[in-house]
Amino acid sequence: MKSWLRFSWLMTMALALQACAGWSQRTHPCAATHPAYQGREAPVVIVGAGLTGLTLAYELKKAGIDALLVEAAPRIGGRVQTIHFPDGATAEAHMEEYFERSPAVKLLKELELELNTDVPHSSVRIDGRIHPYPEDGGIDKYLEGLFDETERTAFLQWNEKAWRLYEQLHASHYAGKPLPPELAGLMRLSFAEFVARDQLPRKVSEWIRVTVEPEMAIEWDQISALDGIDEMRLFLKSPQGFGERNHHVSGGNTRFIEALAARLRPEQLLTQARVTAIVQTDSGVKLRVLENDRCYRDISGQLAVVTIPVNHLGRLQFSPALSPEKKRAIATTRMGSYIKIHLRVSPKAAGLWELQGTNVLTLLSDSIAGSIYDVSELQDDTEEGNRTLTLLLHARFARSLLNASHDEVRDKALEGLENLFPGIGEHVQSSEIFVYPQAVAYWPLELERSRFDALAQELRQPQGRLYIGGDTTEDSHSEGAVIAACRMARQILERQAGQRVPAQAGVTPWKSTICPSAQAE
Known part of the structure; x- marks a missing residue:
């Protein structure tokens, strides 16, 4: 009897183990394999499918080089994200515009996207x-309404000096040449001190400060003079005009991302896959990937490109380790803060932001209300005529609310808006809030940093089979993403020329219409 019971128990356990094995094979989270993994090695593996990664993959495809994009998030696009309201209206959760001389604008036109164009100044x-x-008056009318004759003269003289320095910067750094001593010295001086040296009238210096700080998301005394001049390029009087016009994609900037993705094959995009380690060998690279937060897999390639923000690079393990210079460059880069608030307001509110018959939006308010845009005409509007106001809080205004509840953020911003446009509160129908504690890069003067210094240059150079680049390695704008993509495309193609990286059959030699021989135009 005992032997029969023992046999029965053994059979039961065997059947149970067999059932468990079958269950495990059917439901194990790593059982399925993404098509991108199936028996292929990507010549280039790109970490991050934001604007930099997608642009790089698109440019490499023109040269016949296959790339696999590995994105940690469930969506692609990174800082490019259009949101849709229930009534069909749209707004940008993050990045807003593309300035005229950015290579991003060339790319937008190459992709044949419909653009809405706006004036450079506010x-x-x-x-x-x-x-x-005054949108119809040009620089003379604007300056006459802003400054008296003494102030206008002082501004134009300072503008001429700043533009001359920018042209030197363009002819040196952006052409791949060393900085002349005059520009190198401006990396050791704050932008605020640089402006103060000319003893400008207060209103002129305040105009410069109020204009540049929203672009950098940091105060003007925290950055070098050279970095500030590079930012002010967007708003200076030049032979091409008074500032650079900016562009928005009609219907939302996400259409930019969709157009780039449509130029790639679906299997080139892998989402919800977080790269945790990159190992270089003599023959290639291996990336350890955590897929869907459950399954570790390896992806092999010949080259690896990392396009994630600089402040996230520390979350990756590198073997061999990054050079000491690259580590220091990463450790001493800082990030400015933004808070973006979208307000849906009734059509009757539009009259509140008119001053003497002039629509004053966009307005740089230098207050807790931030920079205020009426994006209704730049995005998809609705038949009901409701307006969409975007408030972009920056620097100290954003930092003061980073730990606040969204209710408090909304109330503080509305309080500031009410001070500017009394009565607007009763027209507000809803609000949506996006908080970015680490939004855009800056290089702190207190740490003797500049976006043009040797450490920044070192981070932009490849280390073996590894390339690093994105908007946070270049500047504080969307153009930085495309500039980085162009730089790395050129670097990879130069490597291809020397090492004959395989290209797809039947693809013509690479000829970019967006990537100039220098980094910017």
């Missing part, structure tokens, strides 16, 4: 007074 609030920007 109305400004200085010492509590709003100075409207």
Whole structure:
């Protein structure tokens, strides 16, 4: 009897183990394999499918080089993200615009996307007074309404000096040449001190500050003079005009991402896959990937490109380790803060932001209301006529609310908006809030940094089979993403020329229409 019971128990356990084995094979989270893994080695593996990664993959495809993009998030696009309201209206959760001389604009046109174009300058609030920007009057009318004759003369003289320095910067750094001593010295001086040296009238210096700080998401005394001049390029009087016009993709900037992705094959995009380690060998690279937060897999390639923000690079393990210079460059790069608030308001509110018959939006308010855009005409609007206001809080205004509840963020911003446009609160129908504690890169002067210094240059250079680049390795704008993609495309193709990296059959030699021989135009 005992032997029969023992046999029965053994059979039961065997059947149970067999059932468990079958269950394990059917439901194991790593049982399925993404098509991108099936028996292929990507010549180039790109970490991050934001604007840099997608642009690089698109440019490499023109040269016949296959690339696999590995994205940690469930969506592609990174800082490019259009949101849709229930009534069909759209707005940008993050990046807003592309300035005229950015290679991103060339890419937008190459992709044949419909663009809405806006003026470069905004109305400004200085010492509590709003100075409207007249869209039909040009620089003379604007400056006449903003400055008196002494102030205009001082501004134009400073503008001429700043533009001359930018042209030197363009002819040196952006052409791949060393900085002349005059520019190198400006990396050791703050932008605020640089402006103060000319003893400009207060309103002129305040106009410069109020204009540049929203672009950098940091105060002007925290960055080098050279970095500030590079930012002010967007708003200076030059032979091409008074500032650079900016562009928005009609219907939302996400269409930019969709157009780039449509130029790639579906199997070139892998989402919800977080790269945790990159190992270089003599023959290639191996990337350890955590897929769907459950399954570790390896992806092999010949080259690896990392396009994630600089402040996230520390989350990757590198073998061999990054050079000491690259580590220091990463450790001493800082990130400015933004908070973006979208307000849906009734059509009747539009009259509140008119001053003497002039629409004062976009307005750089230099207040807790931030930079205020009426994006209704730049995005998809609705038949009901509701307006969409975007408030972009930056630098100290954003930092003061980073730990606040969204209710408090909304109330503080609305309080600031009410001070500017009394009565607007009763027209607000809803609000949506996006907080970015680490939004855009800056290079702190207190740490003797500049986006043009040797450490920044070192980070942009490949280390073996590894390339690093994105908007946070270049500047504080969307153009940095495309500039980085162009730089790395050139570097990879130069490597191809020397090592004959395989290209796809039947593809013509690479000829980019967006990537100039220098980094910017």
